[in-house]
Each structure stands twice: as structure tokens, then as C-alpha cells.
Amino acid sequence: MRVTTIHAPGDIRLEDRPVPQITAPTDAVIKIKAGCICGSDLWPYRGENPITPGDTIGHEMVGVVEEVGAEVGSFKPGDFVIVPFCTCDNTCPHCDNGAHSACVNGGFTTGGQGEYGLVTQAEGSMVKTDGMPDDDLIASLLTLSDVFPTGWHCAVSAGVKKGDTVVVVGDGAVGLCGVLAAAQMGAEKVIAMSRHESRQKVATAFGATHIVAERGVEGGKRIKEITGGVGADAVLECVGTDDAMQLAFAAARPGAMVGFVGVPHGVELPIRKMFSKNVGLAGGVAPVRRYLPELLDLVTSGTVNPGLVFDSVLPLSEVAEGYKAMDERRSIKVLLQP
Amino acid sequence: MRVTTIHAPGDIRLEDRPVPQITAPTDAVIKIKAGCICGSDLWPYRGENPITPGDTIGHEMVGVVEEVGAEVGSFKPGDFVIVPFCTCDNTCPHCDNGAHSACVNGGFTTGGQGEYGLVTQAEGSMVKTDGMPDDDLIASLLTLSDVFPTGWHCAVSAGVKKGDTVVVVGDGAVGLCGVLAAAQMGAEKVIAMSRHESRQKVATAFGATHIVAERGVEGGKRIKEITGGVGADAVLECVGTDDAMQLAFAAARPGAMVGFVGVPHGVELPIRKMFSKNVGLAGGVAPVRRYLPELLDLVTSGTVNPGLVFDSVLPLSEVAEGYKAMDERRSIKVLLQP
Structure with missing residues (x-):
């Protein structure tokens, strides 16, 4: 064969x-x-x-x-x-x-x-x-x-619940499935971080209410604007790079959870920020x-x-x-x- | 004054x-x-x-x-x-x-x-x-x-629930209050890591069912024995040092959460292990x-x-x-x- x-x-x-x-x-x-x-x-x-x-x-x-x-x-x-x-x-x-x-x-x-x-x-x-x-x-x-259960696991790990504002970092297949999962779980706002038009379209079809094309510091600012300065109730990190992880923690409101399902490559967790902001991390192999x-x-x-x-x-x-x-x-x- | x-x-x-x-x-x-x-x-x-x-x-x-x-x-x-x-x-x-x-x-x-x-x-x-x-x-x-709300926050962050097996790393006042919190929340086994007799006594008065005096690798082994090789449902890290954090992750069963409330000093989070074992971390300033x-x-x-x-x-x-x-x-x- x-x-x-x-x-x-x-x-x-x-x-x-x-x-x-x-x-x-x-x-x-x-x-x-x-x-x-x-x-x-x-x-x-x-x-x-x-x-x-x-x-x-x-x-x-x-x-x-x-x-x-x-x-x-x-x-x-x-x-x-x-x-x-x-x-x-x-x-x-x-x-x-x-x-x-x-x-x-x-x-x-x-x-x-x-x-x-x-x-x-x-x-x-x-x-x-x-x-x-x-x-x-x-x-x-x-x-x-x-990819669908992996995106789902990310949303479960991030504790997504009805009415939440959710940020999804990563517009690959897993990130898009994370958007779908968050929408299915009743999130009110689902913010997809994506700068590729074809992926933005899938994200929207899956239930994204907002698309943010900016990354890094600018991306964090846009999320703050959308969330009235508060930050997201739950964040799905679906990439596995350090940039994606730092953005995820920047997007999270105090007391939120970051779910992660991208195999981590070169990630350094911001433990002092996690501690001072009470932002947790959970997830892994789905x-x-x-x-x-x-x-x-x-x-x-x-x-x-x-x-x-x-x-x-x-x-x-x-x-x-x-x-x-x-x-x-x-x-x-x-x-x-x- | x-x-x-x-x-x-x-x-x-x-x-x-x-x-x-x-x-x-x-x-x-x-x-x-x-x-x-x-x-x-x-x-x-x-x-x-x-x-x-x-x-x-x-x-x-x-x-x-x-x-x-x-x-x-x-x-x-x-x-x-x-x-x-x-x-x-x-x-x-x-x-x-x-x-x-x-x-x-x-x-x-x-x-x-x-x-x-x-x-x-x-x-x-x-x-x-x-x-x-x-x-x-x-x-x-x-x-x-x-200290009592801080220990309580650690147990909340670790997701302690009725019937759980909980490990508490740290026998300072916060760790002891973590023991008390876990017992109050209905944990069935509360394993206090402590090698000081006076602290062991308080832990027992607060509801600890097991005392483990060993640390590091030996401490991890003892926890595995007590939990039938499975690990703890929830772990409370109440110190803030790297040794304590590594022990906490070693003690956790797959899918568990580590709560942390000790101000982190020199902690390097084991992100690959967190990912492969699906062990999360949550907590911070209570x-x-x-x-x-x-x-x-x-x-x-x-x-x-x-x-x-x-x-x-x-x-x-x-x-x-x-x-x-x-x-x-x-x-x-x-x-x-x-």
C-alpha cells in the first residue's frame, strides 16, 4: 500500500x-x-x-x-x-x-x-x-x-461559559475549531485573531463576532477596546509559540483562564503576571x-x-x-x- | 504611635x-x-x-x-x-x-x-x-x-471538590490554611507535606489525613504510593519556590490543577510536562x-x-x-x- x-x-x-x-x-x-x-x-x-x-x-x-x-x-x-x-x-x-x-x-x-x-x-x-x-x-x-476536539478541549480548559467574551489566538484549523467550540458553548463575543481573509471567513462562519487582524501590542490594545478595558473572560491559545502565549495572557482579564493546545515551542510563561493578575493556564494534548x-x-x-x-x-x-x-x-x- | x-x-x-x-x-x-x-x-x-x-x-x-x-x-x-x-x-x-x-x-x-x-x-x-x-x-x-483566605483561594484555584485527594505543598501558615480549606471543601484525603512536628500537629488538627515528611523525588514517590500510582486530584502550592512548584506538578494526576498562592521566586514552570500531562496552574494574589x-x-x-x-x-x-x-x-x- x-x-x-x-x-x-x-x-x-x-x-x-x-x-x-x-x-x-x-x-x-x-x-x-x-x-x-x-x-x-x-x-x-x-x-x-x-x-x-x-x-x-x-x-x-x-x-x-x-x-x-x-x-x-x-x-x-x-x-x-x-x-x-x-x-x-x-x-x-x-x-x-x-x-x-x-x-x-x-x-x-x-x-x-x-x-x-x-x-x-x-x-x-x-x-x-x-x-x-x-x-x-x-x-x-x-x-x-x-482538530475539532482539540479546539473544544481548549475552550473547556479555558472554562468558556454562556455569555462570556472569548479571545481565540491562532487562525489555523485548531483555532478556527476553538472559535466554533466557544460559540457552541454560548459565548456572547468571540474575538478571532486573524489577518488572512480566507480564515476570517471561516471564523465568521463558525461564530466569531469580532475579527482582530493586529498582533502583539496592537492586538492587545484592540482587545482592550472591544472589551471596554476589562479583557476577555477566557482565552484560547491555539498556536504554541511564545508570541501567541504572551498575547493570550495580555488579552485575559484578571481571574480568567488561558486554555492551550498548541504544542509549546520556546514558550516562557509569564509567571509573575499570572500571579499578579490571577490568570491561569490549562490544557494540553486533547x-x-x-x-x-x-x-x-x-x-x-x-x-x-x-x-x-x-x-x-x-x-x-x-x-x-x-x-x-x-x-x-x-x-x-x-x-x-x- | x-x-x-x-x-x-x-x-x-x-x-x-x-x-x-x-x-x-x-x-x-x-x-x-x-x-x-x-x-x-x-x-x-x-x-x-x-x-x-x-x-x-x-x-x-x-x-x-x-x-x-x-x-x-x-x-x-x-x-x-x-x-x-x-x-x-x-x-x-x-x-x-x-x-x-x-x-x-x-x-x-x-x-x-x-x-x-x-x-x-x-x-x-x-x-x-x-x-x-x-x-x-x-x-x-x-x-x-x-492567610486563611489565601489558603482558601489556593484550594478554589486548584478546583478542590468533595471526595478529592489533595496534596498541600508548604507547611507555613498559608499551607496549613490550605489543608483546612481542602478539608472544609470535602476532600477525602488531604496529604500535608511537612517535616516539622509542630506543623504536622496543626495540619492534623485542620483535617490532614496523611503527612509526608519526604521532599523532592522521595516526596513524589510517597504521594504516588498513597494515591495508588494515580496522583492527586488537586495540588496546593503554598511556598513560591521552584522546588515546591516542581513537586506540585509531580504530585498532580493528569487533568488536575495546581493552585498557587506563594509569591513566585525563581520558579520555572514545566510547560512541556503541563502540556503532556494536562496539568493546569491557577491562583495568585488572593x-x-x-x-x-x-x-x-x-x-x-x-x-x-x-x-x-x-x-x-x-x-x-x-x-x-x-x-x-x-x-x-x-x-x-x-x-x-x-
């Missing part, structure tokens, strides 16, 4: 590899219907994370169950499933407590930009749809693998499985359409072009069809 | 100064019944914070109203009042939101280790008792000025006024006795000896009688 691999910064290849096989009774093999490229795939692509040459890449996928191990009782060949980027048994003390991404038997999905994928801890990790979904739902279902039943309902009922984050659909054979497009910010997020 | 001043590290003096006068309509002057020395007074005493020679020191006091400004309508001479270490108007947007320590008209109380104190924003800051309290209540009422009505009820009803943190009572004339005793950890907290 064909699967995407990375050999060096900027060196993305589609290679022939054996179809994955079940090796543990908790495994499942999935025929991938759609995969995609994640903002976090750009860290190794840009040489900012270490690379083992020849490793497969890609951790988001939806597809049809091909085969299951002996301990996978809730799924059978032919089921359409969503595969979370982080796997879990859904029974350990951390899963029981809603921290599925810290599951004692958990791991990370890989090989999602290919034709077949192996899912470990399939029973605890996957969820299935009622029957085979329409093609026009595939993009939104694929966001359930990572416990996808925890949110899936609720978010799957939102998608299948047509309440939300997070699939709008995919502004580009490419055949798997053009995966390298997909990485280029995202790296150059020509595309928000690329959906890959095997 | 006599009031305590600091001139250099270790140089505490009792000096004659004029009795404070009302200069703003929001001021009140208090005849101090009891003041005390705070753990945070030890930072300048030890030369770890800058000092302006001759400045008064001390920010906790209870006493009797001597005089009020024209805009102070809820208090009159003769009322017994608790004065929070941070003042507030109790009407600004931050106060309305429970972030009283960020009040737009707020400030910090000073001159609390003396005979008379000036309270700014007296109307919004102070609370009074029903009539003159018995002498044996004074110590507990004095903790309402700072919004004392927010908690005062509830905590005053707990004290006057005899439900709690936070005054146990005072293991030493000295006349104001021996204030310098009080600092020495606290600096050398011979005393948990010193109450000063003018």
Missing part, C-alpha cells in the same frame, strides 16, 4: 509499504477513507522537531474497519469509524477521569496519510457512525480525529475520546460543519504539494483522499 | 510615627487590636526583595474603627473590623467578577505591625463582626486578613474580600479555628524577636499585640 513518510525537513514521500497487520488482540486495521495534514506535522517538516528518516507521518483518519483483533468487540469489518490521534483503553483511572490522552495504555496514531491504518487500543479509542455516512459529511467527521460522542452528535445532526477548515482536497499522490501549501499558508488544512 | 519599620535585611525596628490621618473620603483609621508577621515579610527580611529603608511593614490587622471618611457609610467608630491585606472598592468590574485583588482602585495594606492603621477603600475592603468579639476569637479573626463573608461565618460559628497557626504571641515591643523566630522556623506565625 502507499503511505506518506518523512525523510528530512521538507522531504515528504509517498512510499510502498506492507499493509499493517493485527499483532495485538486490541488492534484494528482500517481502510482509510480520508486523512489529512496537521499543523503539528509542520514542526518536523520545518525542521523544528527531530525526524527519524523514513518514519510514516499523519495521525488523523476516518475509514472503514477491515479487520479487528480478538478483544475488539464493539466494531466489525464494514463499520465506518473515527480514529482519534491519541489512542486509549477508555477504562484506566485517567480515562475514567476524562484525561484520556494520559491513558496508561495510550499512544499516538500514525500512518494516517496512507491507504490502510493500524489502530492500537481500537476498542477504547474509536467511535463509529450509524451506517455509512454521506460523502459530504466526511470532511467534518475527519475533524473529529483531532483527550479526544472524551468528547467524541457529544461532538459526533453535533456533526451528524448538522448543528456544526467543522469540515469547513478543509479548504483543499488532494489525492494522496499529491501529499507533498499539500505540505507545501500548508507550510506557505496557502491552505488552512488539506484533506487527502487515498 | 509605635509602628514596625524595616531598614535593611534583618534590621526590624519599632519607631515612633504620627498616627495616620484620613486624607481621602474612602479612608478609615483603625486602632489595631492584633497584627502579625507574614511569611512574605520574610522575603525582604532575608534580602530577597528590595527594601526602601524606613518603610513600614506588616499588612495583616484586625481592630476597632477609630474614624472614617465621608464616603465610608457601613462602618462607624467602635466597630470591630477585619482589614484585608489587599484593598478593593468591591464595585469595579474585576471585583464584580470575584477578582478583588485586581480592583482598579485597589492597593495593599501597610503599617499592620503598629498601633494604628490606615485603610484605603475601607467601605469595599473591610468586614465587621456582630459586636465586640471574645478575646479567644481574635487569633482566628486575624487569619481572615490574609481576592480576600470575595471570601470574607463565608469565612467569617465559619470562624464565628466555631466551625473552624484557623487561629491555631499562631504558635507565638508577642507584645509589639518584641517584633524583632518575632521576625527572628519565624526566619529560623522556630515559629509558624507570630501574633503581635500593640
Whole structure:
């Protein structure tokens, strides 16, 4: 089968590899219907994370169950499933407590930009749809693998509640899903920080009430204006850089929480400001499985359409072009069809 | 009148100064019944914070109203009042939101280790008792000025709830009050990190179910044992040093919150661990006024006795000896009688 691999910064290849096989009774093999490229795939692509040459890449996928191990009782060949980027048994003390991404038997999905994928801890990790979904739902279902629950987790971590004023830093797919989550949770004002017109449009479609194109000190000033000098009740930091984090803390009102879901790179937390302003920080790797039943309902009922984050659909054979497009910010997020 | 001043590290003096006068309509002057020395007074005493020679020191006091400004309508001479270490108007947007320590008209109380104190924003800051309290209540009422609401804020920030397992790092007066707060909030296990027998006794009286004398890696191991390898649901960091903060994060289970109320000194937050474990951080300068009505009820009803943190009572004339005793950890907290 064909699967995407990375050999060096900027060196993305589609290679022939054996179809994955079940090796543990908790495994499942999935025929991938759609995969995609994640903002976090750009860290190794840009040489900012270490690379083992020849490793497969890609951790988001939806597809049809091909085969299951002996301990996978809730799924059978032919089921359409969503595969979370982080796997879990859904029974350990951390899963029981809603921290599925810290599951004692958990791991990370890989090989999602290919034709077949192996899912470990399939029973605890996957969820299935009622029957085979329409093609026009595939993009939104694929966001359930990572970006929608990750944006949702950011809003949960920031404590977003009805009537709040929420600032979202980052207009990538996760940030846009953070806008969607905040709006769904009843935020009254959702301020999206974005200076790209195409992303501003998605943010508005997702429920943003204000768009702020300025960054840094100027961005902070605009937020102060919009919030009558008070600051935001909750802030979603969806990038992972130090600039984004500092802006997030500048935007927060005293007593607020900053949620964060971007893998931190070079971030230095402003602990004295956090202390004097009573602004907290929470978040991390999203416990996808925890949110899936609720978010799957939102998608299948047509309440939300997070699939709008995919502004580009490419055949798997053009995966390298997909990485280029995202790296150059020509595309928000690329959906890959095997 | 006599009031305590600091001139250099270790140089505490009792000096004659004029009795404070009302200069703003929001001021009140208090005849101090009891003041005390705070753990945070030890930072300048030890030369770890800058000092302006001759400045008064001390920010906790209870006493009797001597005089009020024209805009102070809820208090009159003769009322017994608790004065929070941070003042507030109790009407600004931050106060309305429970972030009283960020009040737009707020400030910090000073001159609390003396005979008379000036309270700014007296109307919004102070609370009074029903009539003159018995002498044996004074110590507990004095903790309402700072350490009890600060420990309480730490538990609130850490999200302590009924049935939780809570770890408290720090066995100073604030940490002990954190133990008391966690127990009052219904925590099932309260693990106090303490290796001083006198402090262990107070922790136990306040509701600690476990005492861990080990620190650092060994302390973390003991917590893992007690929590069946899972970690704590909530952690209270009541010191402010890097060692204490690292231990707090080591003790927390995935998805937990660390509350922090010790002024951070040299703390480097473990952001990658926070991200991978989904352990958040919240807290800061305690919004004392927010908690005062509830905590005053707990004290006057005899439900709690936070005054146990005072293991030493000295006349104001021996204030310098009080600092020495606290600096050398011979005393948990010193109450000063003018």
C-alpha cells in the first residue's frame, strides 16, 4: 500500500509499504477513507522537531474497519469509524477521569496519510457512525480525529461559559475549531485573531463576532477596546509559540483562564503576571475520546460543519504539494483522499 | 504611635510615627487590636526583595474603627473590623467578577505591625463582626486578613471538590490554611507535606489525613504510593519556590490543577510536562474580600479555628524577636499585640 513518510525537513514521500497487520488482540486495521495534514506535522517538516528518516507521518483518519483483533468487540469489518490521534483503553483511572490522552495504555496514531491504518487500543479509542455516512459529511467527521476536539478541549480548559467574551489566538484549523467550540458553548463575543481573509471567513462562519487582524501590542490594545478595558473572560491559545502565549495572557482579564493546545515551542510563561493578575493556564494534548460522542452528535445532526477548515482536497499522490501549501499558508488544512 | 519599620535585611525596628490621618473620603483609621508577621515579610527580611529603608511593614490587622471618611457609610467608630491585606472598592468590574485583588482602585495594606492603621477603600475592603468579639476569637479573626483566605483561594484555584485527594505543598501558615480549606471543601484525603512536628500537629488538627515528611523525588514517590500510582486530584502550592512548584506538578494526576498562592521566586514552570500531562496552574494574589463573608461565618460559628497557626504571641515591643523566630522556623506565625 502507499503511505506518506518523512525523510528530512521538507522531504515528504509517498512510499510502498506492507499493509499493517493485527499483532495485538486490541488492534484494528482500517481502510482509510480520508486523512489529512496537521499543523503539528509542520514542526518536523520545518525542521523544528527531530525526524527519524523514513518514519510514516499523519495521525488523523476516518475509514472503514477491515479487520479487528480478538478483544475488539464493539466494531466489525464494514463499520465506518473515527480514529482519534491519541489512542486509549477508555477504562484506566485517567480515562475514567476524562484525561484520556494520559491513558496508561495510550499512544499516538500514525500512518494516517496512507491507504490502510493500524489502530492500537481500537476498542477504547474509536467511535463509529450509524451506517455509512454521506460523502459530504466526511470532511467534518475527519475533524473529529483531532482538530475539532482539540479546539473544544481548549475552550473547556479555558472554562468558556454562556455569555462570556472569548479571545481565540491562532487562525489555523485548531483555532478556527476553538472559535466554533466557544460559540457552541454560548459565548456572547468571540474575538478571532486573524489577518488572512480566507480564515476570517471561516471564523465568521463558525461564530466569531469580532475579527482582530493586529498582533502583539496592537492586538492587545484592540482587545482592550472591544472589551471596554476589562479583557476577555477566557482565552484560547491555539498556536504554541511564545508570541501567541504572551498575547493570550495580555488579552485575559484578571481571574480568567488561558486554555492551550498548541504544542509549546520556546514558550516562557509569564509567571509573575499570572500571579499578579490571577490568570491561569490549562490544557494540553486533547483527550479526544472524551468528547467524541457529544461532538459526533453535533456533526451528524448538522448543528456544526467543522469540515469547513478543509479548504483543499488532494489525492494522496499529491501529499507533498499539500505540505507545501500548508507550510506557505496557502491552505488552512488539506484533506487527502487515498 | 509605635509602628514596625524595616531598614535593611534583618534590621526590624519599632519607631515612633504620627498616627495616620484620613486624607481621602474612602479612608478609615483603625486602632489595631492584633497584627502579625507574614511569611512574605520574610522575603525582604532575608534580602530577597528590595527594601526602601524606613518603610513600614506588616499588612495583616484586625481592630476597632477609630474614624472614617465621608464616603465610608457601613462602618462607624467602635466597630470591630477585619482589614484585608489587599484593598478593593468591591464595585469595579474585576471585583464584580470575584477578582478583588485586581480592583482598579485597589492597593495593599501597610503599617499592620503598629498601633494604628490606615485603610484605603475601607467601605469595599473591610468586614465587621456582630459586636465586640471574645478575646479567644481574635487569633482566628486575624487569619481572615490574609492567610486563611489565601489558603482558601489556593484550594478554589486548584478546583478542590468533595471526595478529592489533595496534596498541600508548604507547611507555613498559608499551607496549613490550605489543608483546612481542602478539608472544609470535602476532600477525602488531604496529604500535608511537612517535616516539622509542630506543623504536622496543626495540619492534623485542620483535617490532614496523611503527612509526608519526604521532599523532592522521595516526596513524589510517597504521594504516588498513597494515591495508588494515580496522583492527586488537586495540588496546593503554598511556598513560591521552584522546588515546591516542581513537586506540585509531580504530585498532580493528569487533568488536575495546581493552585498557587506563594509569591513566585525563581520558579520555572514545566510547560512541556503541563502540556503532556494536562496539568493546569491557577491562583495568585488572593481576592480576600470575595471570601470574607463565608469565612467569617465559619470562624464565628466555631466551625473552624484557623487561629491555631499562631504558635507565638508577642507584645509589639518584641517584633524583632518575632521576625527572628519565624526566619529560623522556630515559629509558624507570630501574633503581635500593640
